[in-house]
Amino acid sequence: MKAKELKKRYLDFFRKKGHIIVPSAPLIPKNDSTVLFTNAGMHPLVEFLAGQPHPEGKRLASVQKCMRTQDIEEVGDNRHITFFEMLGNWSLGDYFKKEAIEWSFEFLTKELKLPLDRLAVTCFKGDKDAPKDDESAEIWIKLGVPKERIAFLGKKDNWWGPVGETGPCGPDTEMFYWVSDAKAPKKFDPQDENWVEIWNDVFMQYNKQKDGTFRSLKQKNVDTGLGVERVAMILQKKKTVFDTELFQPIFKKLNSLATEKLNDENIFSYRVMADHLRAAVFIMGDERGVAPSNVDQGYILRRYIRRTIRHGKKVGMPAGFCEPVVDIIFGMYKEDYPILDEKKDFIISELRNEEEKFERTLEKGLKEFEKMAKEGDVSGVDAFLLFQSYGFPLEMTEEMADENNISVDVEGFLEEFKKHQELSRLGAEKKFKGGLADLSPETTKLHTATHLLNEALRKVVSPNIKQKGSNITPERLRFDFNFDRKLTSEEIKKVEDEVNRLIKSAIPVERKEMTKKEAEKLGAQMEFGQKYPEKVSVYFIGEYSKEFCGGPHVENTKDLGKFHIQKEESSAAGVRRIKAVLKDEPRS
Numbered sequence: 274m275k276a277k278e279l280k281k282r283y284l285d286f287f288r289k290k291g292h293i294i295v296p297s298a299p300l301i302p303k304n305d306s307t308v309l310f311t312n313a314g315m316h317p318l319v320e321f322l323a324g325q326p327h328p329e330g331k332r333l334a335s336v337q338k339c340m341r342t343q344d345i346e347e348v349g350d351n352r353h354i355t356f357f358e359m360l361g362n363w364s365l366g367d368y369f370k371k372e373a374i375e376w377s378f379e380f381l382t383k384e385l386k387l388p389l390d391r392l393a394v395t396c397f398k399g400d401k402d403a404p405k406d407d408e409s410a411e412i413w414i415k416l417g418v419p420k421e422r423i424a425f426l427g428k429k430d431n432w433w434g435p436v437g438e439t440g441p442c443g444p445d446t447e448m449f450y451w452v453s454d455a456k457a458p459k460k461f462d463p464q465d466e467n468w469v470e471i472w473n474d475v476f477m478q479y480n481k482q483k484d485g486t487f488r489s490l491k492q493k494n495v496d497t498g499l500g501v502e503r504v505a506m507i508l509q510k511k512k513t514v515f516d517t518e519l520f521q522p523i524f525k526k527l528n529s530l531a532t533e534k535l536n537d538e539n540i541f542s543y544r545v546m547a548d549h550l551r552a553a554v555f556i557m558g559d560e561r562g563v564a565p566s567n568v569d570q571g572y573i574l575r576r577y578i579r580r581t582i583r584h585g586k587k588v589g590m591p592a593g594f595c596e597p598v599v600d601i602i603f604g605m606y607k608e609d610y611p612i613l614d615e616k617k618d619f620i621i622s623e624l625r626n627e628e629e630k631f632e633r634t635l636e637k638g639l640k641e642f643e644k645m646a647k648e649g650d651v652s653g654v655d656a657f658l659l660f661q662s663y664g665f666p667l668e669m670t671e672e673m674a675d676e677n678n679i680s681v682d683v684e685g686f687l688e689e690f691k692k693h694q695e696l697s698r699l700g701a702e703k704k705f706k707g708g709l710a711d712l713s714p715e716t717t718k719l720h721t722a723t724h725l726l727n728e729a730l731r732k733v734v735s736p737n738i739k740q741k742g743s744n745i746t747p748e749r750l751r752f753d754f755n756f757d758r759k760l761t762s763e764e765i766k767k768v769e770d771e772v773n774r775l776i777k778s779a780i781p782v783e784r785k786e787m788t789k790k791e792a793e794k795l796g797a798q799m800e801f802g803q804k805y806p807e808k809v810s811v812y813f814i815g816e817y818s819k820e821f822c823g824g825p826h827v828e829n830t831k832d833l834g835k836f837h838i839q840k841e842e843s844s845a846a847g848v849r850r851i852k853a854v855l856k857d858e859p860r861s
Contacts, residue, residue: 274383274521276358276505277609280336283360286380287334290372292362295335296804297610301561301570303743303800309570310340310556314361315475315496317823319532321365321442322477325824331367336501337361338555338610342573348548350541354514355577356552358501364619366492373474373495374412375449381472385508389417391451393461393468396442398425400485403479406431409446422461430463433496439476441490448472450507456533471500471507481710517545519605523547523588527599530631532589542584549577550595555604557620558613560804561742564845565627574587576610576666578627582635592632595624612804631664638663642670646677653685660686660721715747718833718855721782721814721826722772723750726853727769727798730754734764740800741848749854750838756849760841769853772836779831780815787811797821 274282298317300310311317314337321327328743338361348355360854366512394413399405410423434442435542451457453467459767477494479487502514509515515524526725527546535543556562556574565575578595585594586778607614638659645655651674659665659765667686673682702727723743730738735756760768793799797811799821812822814830827833834855844850 274505274508276501276517276657279385279505279508279523280358280360282384282607283380284334284336285805286384286614287332287362287376290332290362291375292332292334292382293329293806293808295329295333295339295806297335299792300338300340300555301563301742303561304691309342309573311337312339312341313337313744314339314359314498315363318363318365318496318594320824322496323362323825324366324492324807326786326810327432327823328810332363333365334360334362336609338559339553340556348545350544354502354548356548356555359498360501360504362496363497365497366494368476369493369495370409370474370476371412373476373497374409374446376418377472377474377497378413378416378418381448387450387502387507390420391457392420392458393422393424393449393463395424395426395431395447395449397446398427400428403432405443406444406446406476409444409476410509413446419459424461424463424582424669426463434477435481439481439483441479442481442488445473447474447476452507458542464777469503469507473497473506479658480669503829505516515547519545520544520551521549522601522605523598526598527590530594530597531585533587539588540817542587545584546581546590546598547738549563549581550598550601551579551772553615553624553747554606554620555579555610557623558610560612560615562619564623572666572700575627576668578624579631579664579666580669580672582628582631583673586639593625593628595628596621599624600673607763608804614630634663642673646674646679650674650679652688653687654805655679656683656686657689660690713747715855717825718827719745719747719750720838722776722819722826722833722853722855723752723832724812724822724826725772725775726750726752726768726820726851727754727820728814729768729775733771734760734765741844742800749852752851753848754851755847757847760849765838767840768835769838773819774816776830776833776836778815779829780817781829782826784826785811785813792821795819801821 278324281721285466288294298311302308304314308316311657314335315322327333339354339359340356342355379391382389390662396409397403402676405425413423414420431445432439432442432447447470450470450471451467453571476494478490480490481487502517502519505517505519506514509517514520515786524535524543524547525547527543531537536712557564563571563574565571565578567575589846603613603617621741641663642659644653651670656667656670660667667683671681714766723745726738736754738754740752741755744751786808789807792809792811797819805821809821810823811819812824812826813819834857836853836855838851838853840852842850
């Protein structure tokens with residue numbers, strides 16, 4: 274079964290089970306400083322898992338585009354990829370373990386016709402915080418899974434969350450499939466690599482408190498996920514995801530361009546190029562797409578492109594080889610993601626610029642590295658020289674050092690980096706471990722302030738201003754908008770005063786559910802390029818502001834404190850950025 278058919282069957286199956294299909298959220302999260310990219314299907318649903326009503330109801334399903342960056346250096350082996358699609362179904366306080374497990378079993382065995390004798394599951398074994406999950410195990414047994422095929426494991430393997438010190442969490446049950454040609458053993462050994470995980474049902478039933486105790490959640494949720502690439506690999510009886518139709522057309526094009534044709538010796542380089550170019554297309558072609566840079570998502574993107582170019586050089590790729598390969602990726606995905614076609618010119622332009630920029634320094638940088646490698650380990654000063662003068666991301670230098678059996682002084686590099694006061698977050702994916710967006714009171718207040726800022730800019734500066742993106746942490750808000758010049762100090766002061774006037778006016782904040790057409794007719798603001806479901810929630814701040822949004826927000830503007838714009842600067846061509854904070858004001 275091809276991946277396209279798998280996705281269709283999955284959505285059709287859960288539609289029949291009363292689920293509303295919601296569109297994939299952007300790959301680059303909005304108002305979330307905890308992760309650089311959407312890394313799971315549940316990520317865009319955080320506020321609804323926390324209790325906010327979803328406009329489409331309590332049963333949802335989707336195919337979500339995702340990115341995981343923790344294992345970039347591992348990409349190229351048999352199993353690691355960065356961009357992937359995740360199938361997911363959710364219960365927001367509706368059904369729980371019985372239905373979730375029964376439907377997972379039904380989809381795998383009836384819809385996909387996977388044989389029961391090749392299936393196994395794991396459940397939570399219990400500890401001082403929560404009991405053994407016998408309930409899930411009993412459901413599996415009633416469905417026909419033998420006791421020998423059920424393994425009970427601890428929190429490391431069968432427990433999800435919380436992401437921070439506190440928050441929603443709970444046991445999960447994972448499904449495994451025996452991929453070897455040999456007959457599956459009677460007893461399930463989770464350590465045997467022939468057992469491949471294909472699906473995970475998470476049961477969010479606890480809330481971890483600050484004192485470390487666990488209390489039952491009022492709204493118990495189900496969050497499930499299975500990766501399209503991995504399940505397609507299993508259904509097609511392939512050894513790796515790279516052997517499926519999701520990568521083979523890319524490999525074919527790469528092979529036609531390289532002077533060193535694909536073989537067992539260079540397959541690592543081919544996999545790196547195929548994976549990283551696919552990921553780069555989706556990062557730049559996202560609704561909130563970014564260009565290569567030295568910060569955040571732009572830095573990850575730059576690493577992908579430059580690592581691709583280096584591996585391309587190793588197999589004799591011609592200059593400019595990325596563009597014809599990217600054309601193949603467009604053809605593979607534009608039907609499912611029309612936004613790629615809309616952003617094609619931007620993607621090609623940025624890719625071409627980055628490729629030309631790096632090609633100019635790559636050869637010299639490689640020669641410089643060879644000199645360093647002859648001397649032994651690479652010092653922090655030398656690693657920084659490769660970064661600053663030749664554009665080598667630190668991780669690329671580390672990878673080359675590893676190939677030469679030498680090491681890099683990372684700490685020394687970071688010291689050099691600080692000395693030069695560069696604005697960057699190298700290794701950002703290690704800092705942002707992933708998970709739930711911050712739903713703290715501070716973030717909630719800033720979220721509401723962003724709506725006020727959005728409308729105030731239109732009222733004070735230009736009615737043509739539209740939101741181009743935002744990012745909110747508990748400390749500050751960051752808001753991007755289209756405008757072709759720097760704001761004057763008078764304009765900044767007027768915008769700031771306007772927001773504070775609204776805060777002092779004590780305006781109620783109200784959430785309403787309606788169809789997308791109704792919201793558009795009312796003139797509700799929406800983020801440029803964002804895809805919304807047929808039913809949406811709109812937040813009204815009196816008569817002043819109405820905006821498509823999932824929340825959360827304060828109940829009244831008087832709760833916000835004093836609004837202060839710290840900085841207004843350029844973000845990209847034709848896009849400005851405002852950074853602002855809220856300060857507590859003494860109550861009179």
